[in-house]
Amino acid sequence: MLSKLFRHEARQKSEHSKRLYAQFEILYTLVDFLAAAFFIxxxxxxxxxxxxxxxxxxxxxxxFLFAAKPTIRLVREVKLYRLGDDEDLAARLDR
Structure with missing residues (x-):
């Protein structure tokens, strides 16, 4: 699974994945901006x-906001990974 995380192809697979990626980027930027504002x-x-x-x-x-940034990225990548590998994940759950 780790080798498939953070791959650019997952971000462009479908309209849903593009929208999800964009939403997480907006969230990431908002958290980044808020963290900087709090420090200022x-x-x-x-x-x-x-x-x-x-x-x-x-x-x-x-x-705390700066610490949330890598968490946001990881959650995004896991969600994108799951969007592209539904069959593989389902097979692992059936074991």
């Missing part, structure tokens, strides 16, 4: 002692 706000907050605790929370949330 956290950085600005660190200039003010009264906002340092809030800044720390922004850094923490930004870190």
């Amino acid at each position: 706000v956290g950085s600005v907050f660190f200039f003010y002692e009264s906002l340092m605790i809030a800044g720390t929370w922004f850094f923490l949330f930004g870190s």
Whole structure:
């Protein structure tokens, strides 16, 4: 299975796979943008002692968003893989 993940062909197999790929790319970009925004706000907050605790929370949330990015990519690739290999997956489930 791992050799078939992250293959470009899976992204273009059908209209459904193209749409799924595009949706995950939008989600990935949104998470990337939000993580960057959280880090920028956290950085600005660190200039003010009264906002340092809030800044720390922004850094923490930004870190979680950055950690979500590889998860989003992996989920996308597994879904694309499953779209292209339904028969193979069904055969493995019957064993």
